[in-house]
Amino acid sequence: MAKLTPRQTEILEFIRRSVRDEGYPPSQRDIARHFGFAQNAARDHLRALARKGEIEIASNDARAIRLCGESGVEAPPQGLPLLGRIAAGAPVTAPENAESWLNIDPDLFTPRADFVHRVDGDSMVDAGILSGDLVGIHQQTDAPSGSIIAACLYDDMTGEERITLKRYLRDGSRVVLKAENPRYAPIEVDLARDAYDQEQPRFRIAGVMGGLLRSGSPR
Amino acid sequence: MAKLTPRQTEILEFIRRSVRDEGYPPSQRDIARHFGFAQNAARDHLRALARKGEIEIASNDARAIRLCGESGVEAPPQGLPLLGRIAAGAPVTAPENAESWLNIDPDLFTPRADFVHRVDGDSMVDAGILSGDLVGIHQQTDAPSGSIIAACLYDDMTGEERITLKRYLRDGSRVVLKAENPRYAPIEVDLARDAYDQEQPRFRIAGVMGGLLRSGSPR
DNA sequence: GGGAATACTGTTCAATTGAACAGTACTTAT
DNA sequence: ATAAGTACTGTTCAATTGAACAGTATTCCC
Structure with missing residues (x-):
């Protein structure tokens, strides 16, 4: 898994938090709004994250972001x-x-x-x-x-x-x-x-x- | 929590499976397509499920379904x-x-x-x-x-x-x-x-x- | 017998959304 | 030096999406 830039980590964290707190991933515009940049910047970041294997952009559908880096939705490693x-x-x-x-x-x-x-x-x-x-x-x-x-x-x-x-x-x-x-x-x-x-x-x-x-x- | 009809249970199960497998909830049309009925039927079902407290329809946004019935993302009760x-x-x-x-x-x-x-x-x-x-x-x-x-x-x-x-x-x-x-x-x-x-x-x-x-x- | 809930069809519509294309500025490897 | 990657802005566009409104048939409860 390629290393993430600090910005990309921020964005991945935001997506994770959204999934955890809201129950569903954010739209590209949600991300852009949160960070204060344009939708296309969010799109670029998602592409970068997808390329690095942290997420999967499942389709052309709304919010079709699947987290796949180690701890997506899995239970906290207890033991x-x-x-x-x-x-x-x-x-x-x-x-x-x-x-x-x-x-x-x-x-x-x-x-x-x-x-x-x-x-x-x-x-x-x-x-x-x-x-x-x-x-x-x-x-x-x-x-x-x-x-x-x-x-x-x-x-x-x-x-x-x-x-x-x-x-x-x-x-x-x-x-x-x-x-x-x-x-x-x-x-x-x-x-x-x-x-x-x-x-x-x-x-x-x-x-x-x-x-x-x-x-x-x-x- | 009000009891669910068999059909509503089916639909809730489908949403759960989607969240687990895809990583994000289905759109109303995804649900309709899967069950072979119109989008509005899906909408009715979501409303019923929301009324019974099983899900929350967070906003007017795409796929804004939040699972909240007991076992949303939790681990299966094992013991x-x-x-x-x-x-x-x-x-x-x-x-x-x-x-x-x-x-x-x-x-x-x-x-x-x-x-x-x-x-x-x-x-x-x-x-x-x-x-x-x-x-x-x-x-x-x-x-x-x-x-x-x-x-x-x-x-x-x-x-x-x-x-x-x-x-x-x-x-x-x-x-x-x-x-x-x-x-x-x-x-x-x-x-x-x-x-x-x-x-x-x-x-x-x-x-x-x-x-x-x-x-x-x-x- | 009436009301409510369930389980749908069908159509229209405005808002949202992802995608595409064209740029800019900066940094980092080669 | 130059190519690749990062990190953005801005605009346009077609597809998707949720919402609304108007219906229908069935079942269950009082």
Whole structure:
């Protein structure tokens, strides 16, 4: 799709707004009146927009403008990004880096989910969270002690950042990230120590668990 | 909103289809041409539809039809009924008897869910299903042995029918409904015996589990 | 039996509309 | 330098369009 000039973007926006607010596209003269120029200027713009694939001028009929650029009449893209392990350097929790998008109402979770994380491994089985489950996460930088959080752990070796689910236990500056499975050892972090201390992993809270979605039945 | 005649519904549908497919409403003559009548008939119909609040005729302009009845451009109402324990006599699995409706895409579950059931009790904890979880159920009358099913159990005492989640194990005519928690005893049914035998509960398969939705985090 | 609503036909008319043709001025790539 | 694209003005014109007015047949309600 060819790039639009600022003026063309303005005009396309006006058409979109008209369709949304009035329910039908404007006539060439409507456009001209709104922008204060002659009908033929509007016609030129429509032709340019049609050539660039943003609209289709369906026929010689009145208001026969069909919006076709990405978001014509479609529903607003509602859903949640599925975040997880991603390539080195890039921030894991940025929606742009989503593996895929799920069509779920964020309000099905409490608190409301901002993204979804796929559980890998059985470290949380005793909390009823199985491998492969999708966990809804509400993005926040802190969490009450005892809650289940999505922790971002940064691996110095690979330079990769990844999300893990853990129970968050905090006592002063001492933080314990506990798995809900006796076979896994808890990770301990002392926030008072320098972040550059290599003996402990660097971590941050990505958010708190707001719920869970599982597809299929276990075993 | 006044009721529409079949003909008016046809015409409203045609306008909706036009807006969806073409991107703009039809002219009165477009309508007339499509239905094979004169322009004025179309005009009469539009006036009737406007009077009944289904559309708005915005001005004297070409194609100035604005759809306003409930679902103008909105998404189709999609969701799943939440079924569970219900009043005596009524069939539990009928969507009309839903406790409430959840706005979930049925295809998030595999197999696709037809309704949702709220888990009450800890009988399935070992399968990662906790009390309060919502389980997506695909309606079917039979299920492979070993799968987790929604079983309809009929209580002769209260005359109530209720849904319970169980692991379904079948060996010939012998059926075992097993809880995924050692503290619960399995229920045994012999299909060869008469359904009127009061020594065993009457049951039927409501469907198989297609997945799970949990709001909030455990404990 | 009368009134209202539905479901049309048919004609006329003025306003609106898109299209075409002829220009102008400016910018941006080649 | 020059061709292409942008961003307009101005005029003319035929086609389309909604509106109005005058009818007709049928059904439904009171």
